[in-house]
Amino acid sequence: MTPKIINREEKSREIALAALTVFAEHGFESTSMSQVAEAAGIGKGTIYEYFHSKTDLIIAATAAWVQNIEEGITPLLDSDMDPLTRLRTLFAASTKAFLDDPKVILVFLGISQLVIKDPALGQRFGGAEVISAPIRKVICSILADGVAAGLFHVHVLENSESIARNLVAFVDGIGLHYVTNPHAFDLAEQINFYLEQLIATLSVAPNGDRSPGVRGKRNR
Amino acid sequence: MTPKIINREEKSREIALAALTVFAEHGFESTSMSQVAEAAGIGKGTIYEYFHSKTDLIIAATAAWVQNIEEGITPLLDSDMDPLTRLRTLFAASTKAFLDDPKVILVFLGISQLVIKDPALGQRFGGAEVISAPIRKVICSILADGVAAGLFHVHVLENSESIARNLVAFVDGIGLHYVTNPHAFDLAEQINFYLEQLIATLSVAPNGDRSPGVRGKRNR
């Protein structure tokens, strides 16, 4: 019944990965389906056998991208390194990934624009939240370990979600600024400055006194 | 000899402002020149009397946007409020501006994509740095005042550029996350959390001891 037994799942992912690289090269809207087809080594019509529309394709490409990140990041979860080193390693890795291929952010911008224009779209792949979810998860895990190890202040726990979210938002923001003008500042230095400042804030002060700033949220 | 002597400067700005609103509505690439013309209440061809290309138009629109921000922000420079209040006011204003018209970020994304694709373009309007320059300037000024007033640690001074840059990057990043998924978190709360944490870090500790984290940059 099935003549050419094709693993649709796998081929979809192949196409999505090809799309990811092309989108990252020229941006989403500026990339034509023909270019994607060429990059994937297939005919243009074939893409539509696997994806209903160009929008569906960038959704899949984004998902593949997130999965890549996730795979590169999760080893840090159950590492036996101490939390501080893990945190620094995580962000050194992020920085490196950014410097190695700065233009992947174009994919992020592309999907962001689509979601902004059509919020309902965000639901199609579980909400735009999923993009940053894996990294946030790892960060929270590290924070929890840090608290358990007595390195971080206990109040870090109740705010770990907010801390993680802000951290990721910062990296995205500074990354966007960086690709927009790479000569303006040193990305690694800037990220590192943020991180060390954060660590100092989270850490239990050397004298055993509480470090300020993570006591709890303040509303105004 | 001249029929209706027109203030080209002013009309350019008019068109740019119209373009700004339309770009903010549908995004740069998805907006046609006809739509801009309609929004500006002029013919399509007229736009090309004032701008050489669509790219030139978004550059002008961005400049106008930055100028708007600048005008709304500079009063905070020479205010006689204390630095802490000024800082909080500044970010309350930013948050409000964001919540009032979240989609202006589409313009930022549009110009970012263009600059990433063609870095030489960034030079055309003085480098992409100029977009955030006014806010960074205000922040640095506040920080300096804070140090002078004895509120902030002296070491804040030598890092004020980095602090300001990170602050702006964070706001951009969290803003982008927010418009991408407004239901995921409370923007004001999140920005406020960051700000209070930062203030705590910058502040001279109540006991007169140095607050950690702004001692200087660390390279790794």
Add this chain to the structure above:
DNA sequence: TTATTATGACCGACCGGTCGGTCAAAAACA
């Protein structure tokens, strides 16, 4: 043959940009 997969020629919509021409105001003239 039959069912499934692959393909690229094709389509209609649309877009950025151009261009010849219109129009009204100002200058020049009477």
Add this chain to the structure above:
DNA sequence: TGTTTTTGACCGACCGGTCGGTCATAATAA
């Protein structure tokens, strides 16, 4: 003052080209 001339602002029909998406056909395997 009235009339003619000049000129730049303004316009939208139009053009070359591109794009997302379709579909009739070919290829392939059962």
